[in-house]
Amino acid sequence: MLEEYLRDWRPRPVVEHDSLAPEQSSALANALETSAPVDVLPPLWHWVHFLSWPPHSELGPDGHPLAGDFLPPVPDRRRMFAGGRITITEPLRLGVPAERTTELGGVTVKQGRSGEMAFVTEHREIHQDGRLRITEEVDYAYRSGESDTKNPTRLPPTDFPASDAAWQRRFAGDPTRLFRFSALTANTHRIHYDEPYCREVEAYPGLVVHGPLLVLLMTELAREHGGISEVSYRLRRPVFSGDPVLVCGDEDGAMSVRSDQVAAEASVTFTEPR
Structure with missing residues (x-):
């Protein structure tokens, strides 16, 4: 049925501009507890x-916008961050205006455990000083209405998992950090800050840690060991506030976030051979 809603959906490309002011990056550095970038x-x-x-009046019951350039026209839309790929030709420079062009990269309807899912890919290119700096594809999964499968009662992990990965970092997403990341990314989805909504409407056991935050945790760990030119990542299952997870990686660029199961994984290409 989702294919019927999407058959004639052809959103036009969108061009946006940003000054890349350093204040946003400084705030993100504080949220991640790392050093703020100076130049790039x-x-x-x-x-x-x-x-x-x-405008606030244009948000839906879940906190997401009711309409948007690349939000598919399906009824009672529910959105999830699924994965993506990025190639960094040149790093973006702070304080230098940049232009981003976004267009529809593809739409696929698949049958999942909870029913039909529409996977929408946004293709983005970022230029600065007239040169292509970043090529990016981001995958979102959408379902229509309530899921046929409710999340079962879950015993939360009580300790960090063991791993023999060469690179490791522990993380537990507390509500305050989730709030800060929502604000920094203009993410108004209620699953990240409204626990009663999470439990009563989305049937989650608690606040959901942002998928992009999990990806950033992996790339930040990799960045400590070299420059990065490409990243491919996938979100496999949600992580909830307070869950003790381990961010892992090694020299071949295989990264993951895990507790008792793998929640997210990424493949990183370094600018120089390891």
Whole structure:
């Protein structure tokens, strides 16, 4: 049925501009507890730029905008961040105006455990000083209405998992950090800050840690060991506030976030051979 709603959907490309002012990056650095960039943006830090803040009256019951350039026209739309790929030809420079062009990269309807899912890919290119700096594809999964499968009662993990990965970092997403990341990325989805909504409407056991935050945790760990030119990532299952997870990686660029199961994974290409 989702294919019927999407058959004639052809959104036009959208061009946006951003000054890449350093304040956003400084705020993200504080949220991640790392050093603020001085000249160039680290990989994926452009996610706190090119932000959209629609009027409050244009938000839906879940906190997401009711309409948008690349929001598919399906009824009772529910959205999830699924994965993506990025190539960094040149890093973006702070304080230098940049232009981002976004167009529809593709639409696929698949049958999942909870029913039909529409996977929408946004293709983005970011130029600065007239040169292509970043090529990016971001995948979102959408379902229509309530899921046929409710999340079962879950025993939360009580400790960090063991791993023999060469690179490791522990993380537990508390509500305050989730709130700060929502604000930094203009993400008004209620699953990240409204616990009663999470439990009663989305049937989650608690606040959901942002998928982009999990991806950033992986790339930040990798960045400590070299420059990054490409990243491919996938979100496999949600992580909830307070869950003790381990961010892992090694020299071949295989990164993951895991508790008792793998929640997210990424493949990182370094600018120089390891």
